[in-house]
Amino acid sequence: MLFVQQLINGLALGAVYALFAVGFGVVFSTMRILNLAQGVYATWGAIFAYWAVAHAGLPFAVACLVGTAIGAVAAVAVDQVAFQPLRSRGGEQLLGTIITSVALWISLREAASLATGAAPLGFPPGTVPGGLIRFAGLRVLATQVIAVVCAIAVTAVIHVILRHTRLGAAIRAVGHDRGAAMLGGVNPRVAILTAAALAGAATGLAGVFYADGQTFTFGLGDGLLLQGFAAVVIGGMGDVRGAAFGGFAIGVVQVLSAQYISNSFQDAITFGLLLVVLVVRPRGLLKTVELGRA
Amino acid sequence: MGQQLTLLISAAEFALAGAVLALSTYMTLWAGLLSFATVSFAAVGAFFATHLMNSAGLGLWPALLVGGLGGGVVAAVTGLLLIRLAGHWLALATVALILVTRVVVVNLGGLTGGSQGEVVPVEVHLWQLIVVLGVACLILARLARSRFGTAAVATREDPTVAATMGIPVRRVQAVAFVISGVLGGVGGVLQAGLLRYIDPDSFYIDLAVTVIACVVLGGAYHWFGSVIGAVVFTGLPVYVNQFIGQGQAIIDGALLLIIMIWLPGGLVDPLRWRRLRDGRRPAPTPDKRREPAEVNS
Numbered sequence: 001m002l003f004v005q006q007l008i009n010g011l012a013l014g015a016v017y018a019l020f021a022v023g024f025g026v027v028f029s030t031m032r033i034l035n036l037a038q039g040v041y042a043t044w045g046a047i048f049a050y051w052a053v054a055h056a057g058l059p060f061a062v063a064c065l066v067g068t069a070i071g072a073v074a075a076v077a078v079d080q081v082a083f084q085p086l087r088s089r090g091g092e093q094l095l096g097t098i099i100t101s102v103a104l105w106i107s108l109r110e111a112a113s114l115a116t117g118a119a120p121l122g123f124p125p126g127t128v129p130g131g132l133i134r135f136a137g138l139r140v141l142a143t144q145v146i147a148v149v150c151a152i153a154v155t156a157v158i159h160v161i162l163r164h165t166r167l168g169a170a171i172r173a174v175g176h177d178r179g180a181a182m183l184g185g186v187n188p189r190v191a192i193l194t195a196a197a198l199a200g201a202a203t204g205l206a207g208v209f210y211a212d213g214q215t216f217t218f219g220l221g222d223g224l225l226l227q228g229f230a231a232v233v234i235g236g237m238g239d240v241r242g243a244a245f246g247g248f249a250i251g252v253v254q255v256l257s258a259q260y261i262s263n264s265f266q267d268a269i270t271f272g273l274l275l276v277v278l279v280v281r282p283r284g285l286l287k288t289v290e291l292g293r294a
Numbered sequence: 295m296g297q298q299l300t301l302l303i304s305a306a307e308f309a310l311a312g313a314v315l316a317l318s319t320y321m322t323l324w325a326g327l328l329s330f331a332t333v334s335f336a337a338v339g340a341f342f343a344t345h346l347m348n349s350a351g352l353g354l355w356p357a358l359l360v361g362g363l364g365g366g367v368v369a370a371v372t373g374l375l376l377i378r379l380a381g382h383w384l385a386l387a388t389v390a391l392i393l394v395t396r397v398v399v400v401n402l403g404g405l406t407g408g409s410q411g412e413v414v415p416v417e418v419h420l421w422q423l424i425v426v427l428g429v430a431c432l433i434l435a436r437l438a439r440s441r442f443g444t445a446a447v448a449t450r451e452d453p454t455v456a457a458t459m460g461i462p463v464r465r466v467q468a469v470a471f472v473i474s475g476v477l478g479g480v481g482g483v484l485q486a487g488l489l490r491y492i493d494p495d496s497f498y499i500d501l502a503v504t505v506i507a508c509v510v511l512g513g514a515y516h517w518f519g520s521v522i523g524a525v526v527f528t529g530l531p532v533y534v535n536q537f538i539g540q541g542q543a544i545i546d547g548a549l550l551l552i553i554m555i556w557l558p559g560g561l562v563d564p565l566r567w568r569r570l571r572d573g574r575r576p577a578p579t580p581d582k583r584r585e586p587a588e589v590n591s
Contacts, residue, residue, distance in 0.1 A: 034385055036503070085555045094382060095328060099510050099554045102503050107547030226393060226499075233386055268401055271393040278387040279375045 005138055006259045007252060012144035014251020015151035018244040019206035020228030021235065022155050023071075023199035025243035026162070028232065030175035030195045032094065037078050037101040038203055038228070039221025040108040045071040045204030046211035046220055047112060053127045060128055064150075064208050071204015072197040078104045079196040087192075112218035122215035147209040154202050155244040161198065162240065171195045227254075230274045301533055303420060309529025310423035311484040315501075316508040316520035317430055318477035323514050324443075325470035326450035330388040330502045331372065332478040334395040335365035337497035339479025340486035341399060341406045344414050354416050358426065358483050365479020366472050373471035377464065392502055399494040411493025418487030426484060427521070430477060434517040437473075446470060504528060511553050513560030522562050 020042060027035050045067035052063040082100035086093050131142035162168035170191040173181035178188050210216070210224055227250055235246020250270055257269045315332055322329040339361030346352045346360055376387050399406045406412065437443050445466045448456040453463045486492045504527060512523020535542065559566050 028382075032382060034382065082551060086558075089558065094385070095323075095506075095510055095514065096554055096558060098385070099507055100551055102507065103547040103550035103554070105547070106503075106543040106550075110543035110547070229386075229389065230393070233390065264401065267393075268397040271390060271397050274390045275387070275394050278379070278383070278390055 001137055002259070003256075006255050008138065008140055008144065010252035010255035011248060012141075012147050012251070013255055014248035015144075015147040016206050016210045016224070016247075017227050017231045017250050018151045018247025019154060019202050019209065020224050021231035021243040021247040022158055022240045023075075023201075023203035023206070024228050024232045025235075025240055026158065026195055026199040026202075029238050030162075030171050031083070031192065032175065033083060033097045033101065034094065035078075035101045036098065036225065037082070037105040037108065038199075039223075039225030040105055040112070041071040041074045041078075041200050041203040041221070042207030042210065042224050043112050043218055043221035044074050044108065045207035046216060047116060047121070047218075049208040050121050050123060050211065054124050060212075063127075064205060067208035068201045068205045071207065072201040074108070075196045075200020075203070076193055078108075079192065109218060109221070116218055118218060120215040120217050121211075123212055128212045141213075143209070143212055150205060150209070151244065151247070154205065155240055158198055158202065159240050167191070167194060227270070230270055233274055234277045301536065305529045305533035307418070307420055307423055307488055308532050309525045310420075310427050311418075311481060311488055312504070312508060312528030313427050313521045313524035314430055314477060314481035314484055315505045316512065316524045317434060317517060318474045318481055319505050319509045320514065320517055320520040321434075321470050321474035321477060323509060324450060324517075325446045325467045326453060327377065327467055327471065328382075328385045329471070329474070330385065330506060331369070331376075331391050331471075332474060332481070332505055333497050333499075333502040334372075334388070334391045335369055335475045335478025336482030336485060336501070337395050337399060338368045339365040339482035340492055340497065342479075343483045344412060344486055344492060345405050347415050348412065352416075354418060354422060354483075354487065357416060358480050361479040361483035362476040363479070365482065366476040369472045369475020369478070370468075373468050373475075377467050377471060389499075389502070392497075392499060396494045396498055399497075407493070409494060411491060411496070414486045414490050414492060416487055417490065418484055423484060426480065430480070431517070431521065438517060442466065442469065507550060511550065511557075511560050513562030513564075515559060516562050516564050519560050519562035523560065526561065 020038070023041070024035065024038050027033050027038070048070040049063040049067035052058045052066045053060060058066070078101070082104045083093075083097050086096045086100065129142040129146065133140045133142065133145065160168075162171060167190075170181065170186040171194060173184060173186055174188045174191040175195075181191070182188055206224065206228075207220065211220060228247070231246035231250045232243045233246070234249060235244065236242035253273065254266050254270055258266045261269070315336055318332040318335065319329065322331070342364040343352070343357040343361040347357050352360065372391060376384055376391075379387055400409050402408070403410075445456070445461045448459065448461055449463050449466050456466075457463045482497065485496070489496060508523035508527045509520045510523075511527060512521070513519025531542075531546065553561070557563070
């Protein structure tokens, strides 16, 4: 019974990682950007959701929407400030975008530290849905259910958008070959901004869910960045379903290893798994076919 | 005044140690590998050497040798596994390597002091840093003029073409990776000697970010760029810190962004210099064919 309980806790934690990983994976697979500023979107999403609840007195559901919107806005802004100038210059961009994403990462992180006074924040009691579902001796928090349901829903929506709509086809086309996509009548700017907004929205929501059960600080995004990064690599980046699977897997592995092995080996197991996957199956567990030129 | 001088010397010391680490990352970029692994090599070198300094009473010079050796061995092993990954994936894998290195350091408490960290018994002085960096620069300058240097540039520009020309691409990259490991290990020992106290967080993502920023913003197409980059991005902040309080990271970030957008080749950019020099010369007469550009980085 303890095992099932911890499995549920792991899935709930994994839902947060899955949301983050989906955002990270969308950007990496469509734009080839290793975006280290991604964690900051989650931080700002969480901070704004906290303000919405604690200062504006809005209900939690609205706060989730606020966090999601802030994540999307932050992602679009970062894309325009940090990545668009390099993109319009053309040429090899991987190195340049890493540096500019670092620039935005440290600036926005510092801004978050100033905005919160570097003090730990926590959603006031009673503002987060506090329901407890008891079922066959198991205890499941309402927020855990919400997180898992949202993670699955968001993954499904983004998957459908990317794979089954014209806009998604445009995004993938731009990611593969910008010039050819433009010849095909795609407006690359719209495609890129949509991808960035989708990624940011998922990340912002991840931030809210990560923050709602604990006190958090402006460093929230950094921890999430590392775990989400591991999730995305393990699950595979070509497909958002893979990234989401990776997120859930990391969550479960973390909680179970803390329970049954040792708290101090939690990270060892996660990141060890990460390295093994990279060496054995560099494209992730759910491998996607990738075509390219020699 | 005395305090200013101390700060200045301290800034110079961190800049020189940072330059060795930056050169280590430059080595891999030279052969077309985007790798963050320098930090892992530095961690291995630093903890290995510090352990021997504490237990066997090693001095600085043997410790540097040991650190370089440790970094090189780790680079050889990880290189064997990772080099076959393509561009983006190698970058991801080396970030993962940093995360794993930290976990290993934390869990090998007996050797590394675990999460508590450990004190470094040997101090590093300015002249020693100058000597080490000087030797490293000499070696890189020599390498740049060797067959290896030309092969590395060709590999970086286009591995497929390089392979067609008979360059053993994988071997060139492996050699670059091992040299990077040795430099990284040495740099780690120097860094440890400056910090005088190292814990798992001394060699983590933030150091990786600083080092890659030094290389790219200094200029990733010439080894001297890494040195300049280290002076600007590791030395300067140590000195300037006293004038700026809160919000320093915002200024750092803005600086990174501005340089990356307006000076894409970095501060030391041989290509831009050549272009400027060519621009000042009178235009070549049509009947005289231009010499092909010389590969000389």
